[in-house]
Amino acid sequence: MRYNQATRRPFDLKRSLTAGVVALLLGFQASSALAKPSEGHDWDYLQPDRDQVIASLNIVELLKRHHYNKPPLNDARSAKIFDSYIEMLDPSRSNFTAGDIDEFKAWRNQFDDFLRNGNLEPGFAIYKVQLERLRSRLQYALSLLEKGVDSFDFTVDEELLVDRENAAWPKDEAELDDLWRKRVKDEILRLKLAGKEPKAIEELLTKRYRNQLSRLEQTRGEDVFQAYINAFAQSYDPHTQYLSPDNAENFDINMSLSLEGIGAVLQSDNEHVKVVRLVPAGPAEKSKQIAPADKIIAVGQSDDEMVDVIGWRLDEVVKLIRGPKGSVVRLEIIPASNAPNDQTSKVVAITREAVKLEEQAAKKSVLNLSHEGRDFKLGVIEIPAFYLDFKALRAGDKDYKSTTRDVKKLLTELEDEQVDGVVIDLRNNGGGSLQEATELTGLFIDQGPTVLVRNSDGRVDVLADEQKGAFYKGPLAVLVNRLSASASEIFAGAMQDYHRALILGGQTFGKGTVQTVQPLNHGELKLTLAKFYRVSGQSTQHQGVIPDISYPANVDTKEIGESALPEAMPWDSIRAAITPDMNPFKPFLAELKARHDKRTGDNADFVFTRDRLALAQELAHETSVSLNEEKRKAQQERIEQRQLALENARRQAKGEEPLAKLESEDENTPHEDEKLKPEDDAYLTESGHILLDYLGLEHAMAKNNAAE
Incomplete structure (x- = not known):
């Protein structure tokens, strides 16, 4: 392997941000001609203050100078901010009227000017109209409940459009009334079918709406400012975010655990x-x-x-x-x-308890498989997170815990047990320490770059493994899924680019951006300022890591993952840092996939996962629901019967007793003291078979070449 010396530089994210941005506030006078007053005077106390104006000007400057993309703040950006803000305030299009939206549209292309000038009043004005509309809607819902649950007729054939993302805005209050009558009726019907009595339903919904009204009356200016500024910040990408003073404190607490x-x-x-x-x-x-x-x-x-x-x-x-x-x-x-x-x-x-570092530690097990008439032992190392005890490391503790140190020890133990290969299980691993992703990669490669980081100024920094020689040189597979993210993707991507391991499972999450937190005079800004790239030059952003052989997903990748987030930054590529050796897996991938398909075509767990996701996706496309009780009950029973049939087909294939009715998921899930054996995990077992298939094919090819 070779890597480009020209791209090797020390990694320093802080260098790309100045210590702060100073905004000079010479004076602030909002345009009263643009500020739409709220209906009534109850929300007049909600006004932007001087600290918020200064913070907004700081954020404009930070995004202009330091965001990874540095997109211009212009009319096109203004339109995105407008659309995002309206969707944030009324995602189901059930509070604003078409007339409200038409009035707001006068500002559609002016938010760039408002923000540059520190004019926050239009954002506050729209928010106050939303508060007034929602208060009116909640009062209307309560008036319906005062007539009693029995006043609703559930024999009428009518439907509620539940997916209103692209619905037309209600043209007037009469249309809003009809929509909310159906919404209240739907909530009552859902609770009825869940087994609740009419009086309990009435009490629950009355309390819910009154609580929402009460919380509405407690709205603070900070709530308005945070929503408006986040509509602006998140028009750049979903991870750029303004944190109010309260939320900044919560963020710090989360980071320090x-x-x-x-x-x-x-x-x-x-x-x-x-x-x-x-x-x-x-x-x-x-x-x-x-x-x-x-x-x-x-x-x-x-x-x-x-x-x-x-x-x-x-x-x-x-x-x-x-x-x-x-x-x-x-x-x-x-x-x-x-x-x-x-x-x-x-x-x-x-x-409640604090998450203990030792409980997140990597764990090993041995997977015993019978494959093509022979018995094999494969080592499995499950890595829940990329952890590093920074405190112990800084204190000079020689026994500090880290992912790499633990995995190194586990690999030694597995080699002592004479396993035939190793599977690294990164399913549901959301990431963690970038340093550990780099050092873990170093256990399996000779030497060289592990990940590239491109900053907003175009400079590419390279993290590299400086140690010569691989610690583990044996057969290797890496198992990932949609919830494998960030550091997991960096490690899996490096293993794929160096052709060091077969990557198996599902397309990973696709988070390939780097954020930093910049203090403001008022709150903080979490800012995207860099992007990760694999050593092949491909970004991990949006696309994630595509496995060599894919398994059925247990979640809808259109709903979960970076690509499902609005304004997610795109996939792209830069110059590769290595020139890889010949891919040893490539000659066998077609055959490996064919064997995998044959093996899993009627595998109970694989079939169940595929069919359950297909059913969920089918049901997700239903945009409306019946408000007729008998039709709704029949529809629900049909769905439950289909779910039951899927579960019983799996049970029958595995020789288990069928169920008479669906059980809750946790009734079927082993508790902590009933750990599954590795052999009971269908995806882990299949990963072992694929790795053994490869070893057999490679051995056969080597034997044929030697005979020639």
Whole structure:
């Protein structure tokens, strides 16, 4: 392998940012001709203050000088900001009227000028109209509930359009009333079908809407400023984000892991809070009761009454979920495995605790396989995260923990057990230390670059393995999936580019950008200022790492991953840092895939995963729901029967007893003390067979060449 010396430079992200940006505020006078007043005087207290104006001018300057792309702040950017802000405030197009949107459009191409001049009033004005509209809608919903749940007729044939992303804006208040009547009716019907009594439904929804009204009245100027500035910042890319003083403090707490919680990454999803991913070895992950894409609808402390959190801000829900180590939080969730219209929920209790580094440590196991009439042993190393105990390292502790040190020890143990090859399992590994991704790569290659980082000024820095010789030279496969991200992608990409390992599984997440946090006079700006590239010159951004042989995805890649985020930066490439040797896998890939397809064509777990995802994607395309109770119940029963048929087909193929009805996912999931054996993991087992197929084909070719 050779790498380009010209691109080798020390890696220093901080060098690309100045210490700060000073904005001179000589005076601020908003144009009263442009500022649309709110209807009524209740929201007049919401006004931009001097600190926010200065912060906005700082952000304009930071993005102009230091964002990776440095796109111009012009009319085209203004239109993006406008569209993003409107979608942020009213994603389901159920509060604003067409008349509101027409009035706002007068500003569509002027937000670039407003921001450059420190004029925040148009952003505040639009937000205040949204508050007024939402207050009116919630009051209308409460007036419907005052008539009683029984006043709704569920025998009428009518439908509610639930996917309103591209729906026409309601033309007037009468259309809004009809839409909200259907929305309330839909919520009642969902709860009815989930088994709740009419009185309980009325109490729950009345309390929910009143709570939302109460929270609306508590809106702060900071809420408005954060929403508006983020519509601007996230028009550049989804990871550039303004953090208010409160959220900046939360971000710092998260980064330092100094506050205990449940170990879940959450995000807003319209009026819900959704689980994005689980922190490896965190309380939520260990509970086996929560999964990515689950929706949290209520939170309770220990034995206290549950608090309905539908419609709450993300930061408020996070505050409820956080708490001291050893305390219990109860979450009411709608599982992602439910059918789209199935609102059946479950309550899970989780004991808060800090995530211990040792629990995130790499682990080994031995996979015993019978392959083509012979018995083999393969080593498996599961790496949940790329970790490094910085504190112990800085203190000079010779026994500090790190991914690379742990994996090196595990490899030695596996070689002592005389395994025939090794599978590195990076499924669900969301990343971590970039240094560890580089050092881990160094265990498997001779010497050379591991990842390239291109900064906003076009300079390419190279991280490299300086150690000569590979620590482990044996057969290797790397198993990834859609939730393998960041440092995982850097390692997997390097293994693929050096032709050091077969990459198996699913297309990875595709996060290939670097952020830094820049303090402001008021809050902080998380700013994208660099991009990762593989040593082949290909970006990991957007596309991720494409496996040599792909397995069925267990999540919809159109819904989860970098490419699913709005304004995600594109994939591209730069000059390669190495000239790779001949690819030893290439002559065998077609045959390996053919054998894989034959083996998994009727494999119960592979078939189940494919069919379950196909059903979920089919149901996701249904844009409306019936508000007729019998039709809705029949539709739900049909979906449950299809889900049950898929589960029982899998069970029958594996010689297990069929189910009479669907069980909740956690009833089928082994608890922490019932660890699955490696042989019970279909994807791990198949990875072992592919690696053994390759070794057999390579051996046969070498034998034929020797005979010639």
